[in-house]
Amino acid sequence: MNAPQKSAARAPLMSLDAAMADLLGRVEALTAVETVATFDADGRVLAEDLVSALQVPPNDNSSMDGYAVRVADVTETGVVLRVSQRIAAGHAAQPLEPGTCARIFTGAPMPEGADAVVMQEDTVEVGGDIHAVHIQAVPEAGQWVRRAGEDVTRGAVVLARGQRLAPSGLGLAASLGRARLSVKVRPRVALFSTGDELVMPGEVAPEAMKPGAIYNSNRFFLRALLHRMGCEVSDLGIVPDRREATLAALKTAADHHDLILTSGGVSVGEEDHIKPSVQQLGSLDLWQIGMKPGKPFAYGSVRRDAGAGPAASTPCHFIGLPGNPVSSFVTFLLLVRPFLLKLQGVPVDGVHALPPPVKLPAHFSVARADKRREFLRVRRNAAGGLDLFPNQSSGVLTSAVWGDGLVDNPAGTTIARGDLVSYLSFSDLLA
Numbered sequence: 207m208n209a210p211q212k213s214a215a216r217a218p219l220m221s222l223d224a225a226m227a228d229l230l231g232r233v234e235a236l237t238a239v240e241t242v243a244t245f246d247a248d249g250r251v252l253a254e255d256l257v258s259a260l261q262v263p264p265n266d267n268s269s270m271d272g273y274a275v276r277v278a279d280v281t282e283t284g285v286v287l288r289v290s291q292r293i294a295a296g297h298a299a300q301p302l303e304p305g306t307c308a309r310i311f312t313g314a315p316m317p318e319g320a321d322a323v324v325m326q327e328d329t330v331e332v333g334g335d336i337h338a339v340h341i342q343a344v345p346e347a348g349q350w351v352r353r354a355g356e357d358v359t360r361g362a363v364v365l366a367r368g369q370r371l372a373p374s375g376l377g378l379a380a381s382l383g384r385a386r387l388s389v390k391v392r393p394r395v396a397l398f399s400t401g402d403e404l405v406m407p408g409e410v411a412p413e414a415m416k417p418g419a420i421y422n423s424n425r426f427f428l429r430a431l432l433h434r435m436g437c438e439v440s441d442l443g444i445v446p447d448r449r450e451a452t453l454a455a456l457k458t459a460a461d462h463h464d465l466i467l468t469s470g471g472v473s474v475g476e477e478d479h480i481k482p483s484v485q486q487l488g489s490l491d492l493w494q495i496g497m498k499p500g501k502p503f504a505y506g507s508v509r510r511d512a513g514a515g516p517a518a519s520t521p522c523h524f525i526g527l528p529g530n531p532v533s534s535f536v537t538f539l540l541l542v543r544p545f546l547l548k549l550q551g552v553p554v555d556g557v558h559a560l561p562p563p564v565k566l567p568a569h570f571s572v573a574r575a576d577k578r579r580e581f582l583r584v585r586r587n588a589a590g591g592l593d594l595f596p597n598q599s600s601g602v603l604t605s606a607v608w609g610d611g612l613v614d615n616p617a618g619t620t621i622a623r624g625d626l627v628s629y630l631s632f633s634d635l636l637a
């Protein structure tokens with residue numbers, strides 16, 4: 207299905223939802239798993255259900271520094287109870303003698319027979335030889351007691367296979383005694399930039415830039431975004447604008463990677479070497495997606511060498527992002543992110559690949575409707591509304607830095623000040 211350029215130009219726009227469903231339909235989760243230290247598992251995708259072998263917390267324990275009592279012994283304020291034992295966190299308790307209390311600290315196990323804790327602030331020590339306290343507040347049963355298993359019950363699936371681990375998940379896995387976790391392997395991604403105008407920062411000083419030259423900015427955010435998505439990145443830099451070099455780079459990359467990601471050179475009518483080279487080594491579909499920014503997008507595959515080991519039977523995925531920086535950034539968040547999640551075994555499907563939007567009032571207006579679904583760069587303001595970045599051009603990367611998210615504005619829709627619009631935060635799109 208290698209669409210010739212002319213028909214691609216005339217083809218009706220494909221909806222983003224259709225593109226997403228098509229793209230996700232072409233990716234299977236990687237099957238390989240590895241075991242990593244829980245310390246190193248942030249952002250990794252679990253390859254096993256984590257079933258708790260114990261209760262968390264393991265025993266009833268105090269959530270305050272104070273005195274453990276039997277509620278039946280404290281029916282009115284001012285009762286005096288002898289302190290019959292002292293229980294610190296990490297130490298075992300003796301059964302509580304009736305008519306006495308136990309000095310207890312946060313996290314210490316409740317003594318058998320006690321059913322509440324009176325916080326230290328509600329007690330006064332009685333002077334003299336006998337260690338005793340005045341209880342100045344009548345406790346309710348269960349007060350300041352954390353129940354055994356209130357966090358996790360034995361046998362519960364605490365974290366499910368396919369879940370992407372966040373820092374809180376590492377702590378929870380550790381609370382079950384897990385020092386190592388079985389996770390999906392990281393997708394191996396080869397990253398290329400295309401375009402003869404591109405120059406690497408550091409190689410040419412700003413004042414020495416030739417006319418028409420620009421710095422390669424996409425390489426920087428794409429590499430960082432791939433790392434955030436848990437990928438192993440081979441950054442192959444700017445591919446020289448020669449057929450042989452392009453073919454060689456694609457061939458080598460295909461053997462050792464799960465995805466080749468490029469930016470630039472997918473617009474209709476563009477002359478570059480990536481398109482014909484991918485077509486020669488596999489297949490390439492050029493999509494015109496009804497979204498703004500980010501209309502041109504390419505999906506394809508590159509055959510692997512027969513010597514590429516067990517992976518040789520499946521081709522390497524190819525995704526070509528548009529060159530305009532904001533288009534590249536937005537298509538990564540909306541399309542490549544769910545693709546990479548699915549590749550790592552996270553259950554994503556169709557339109558659910560996007561985080562649920564939040565409805566917020568627009569503190570701006572868009573008078574002219576666009577025929578494409580627009581993703582406007584906006585920022586939340588202190589009044590609870592959204593401000594619009596004044597320049598929405600797909601080349602203006604400042605909009606993505608100034609903004610903290612996107613408004614998902616349906617095709618053909620104007621926005622009046624005060625309208626509730628669908629807001630997707632960059633932090634949700636990067637989670």
Ligand code: AMP
Pocket residue numbers: 399400401403404420421422423424425469470471472473476528529530531
């Ligand atoms: P293209 O998609 O190759 O037609 O590029 C569209 C626009 O994006 C052109 O103005 C390119 O100069 C620019 N562009 C392409 N690649 C990059 C890149 N890596 N960094 C910054 N701008 C780029």
Ligand code: MG
Pocket residue numbers: 400401402470471476478529
């Ligand atoms: Mg180009």
